Amino acid sequence: MVAYEVIQNLKEIFEGQARQERYKTSKALFQCKMSEGSPVVAHVIKMMGYIQTLEKLGFALNDELPIDVVLQSLPDSFNQFVLNFNMNEINKTLPQLLGMLKTTEAKGKGKKVAKSKGIGKTKPKGKEALKPKGGISEDGKCFHCGKPGHWKRNCPVYLEDVKKAKVVGALVM
Structure with missing residues (x-):
């Protein structure tokens, strides 16, 4: 009975700290927003860390909620990706989602480089277009x-x- 009482006392002592830590971690996870132009890999890995910390604290999220939270935290430049992901009802794990986001980010940067070199110039408007x-x-x-x-x-x-x-x-x- 002595060991049982010790365990119960330890739970009482540290349960309040675990609750505070769970609150801080879940708040950081749900308020996490990726800023435009920052690397998607660092952002998703940071969010995966929050999710793992919550699991260690006994607050495991189901399979789909972490994916939804990550998708909601992305900037507007990923809107087309999120739309395609949701419309196609893709079932992926967080590491698989990270790989897809890396590919999407790499394609997006390639387009920006091409435009800056003058490949995608705009056409003249108005009377200049008719001449x-x-x-x-x-x-x-x-x-x-x-x-x-x-x-x-x-x-x-x-x-x-x-x-x-x-x-x-x-x-x-």
Whole structure:
């Protein structure tokens, strides 16, 4: 009976400390947010440490909750990954999820590097987008009036016809 009483006394002494430690660890886990641009590996490993600490303190999380907590802690740049993960109902362990996130992060960095080198330049907008690059060929003729030197979109006869059609349409209504 002496050993039993010693164990009970130790439980009473350290139970309050374990409760406080469990509270601090669960708070850190649920408030953990990855900042944009920081490495995903370090973030997930830190969260896995919190989860393991909770398990040691007798507060084991089921299989899906740790995955959900990690996915919720990711920044907006991982939104497409999270959407695909949830829509495909992928069942993975935390280490498998970490591998998927590493791959996704590596692909995302490759795209950023490509854009910074000027590969994905934006197209001009407005009137610049409509201008021909090589000019008008000398044998080119307008499809509307048949005269050389302009195209249908710039044809004075065509533009006048369009303007008249709008006026007539407005009067009919």
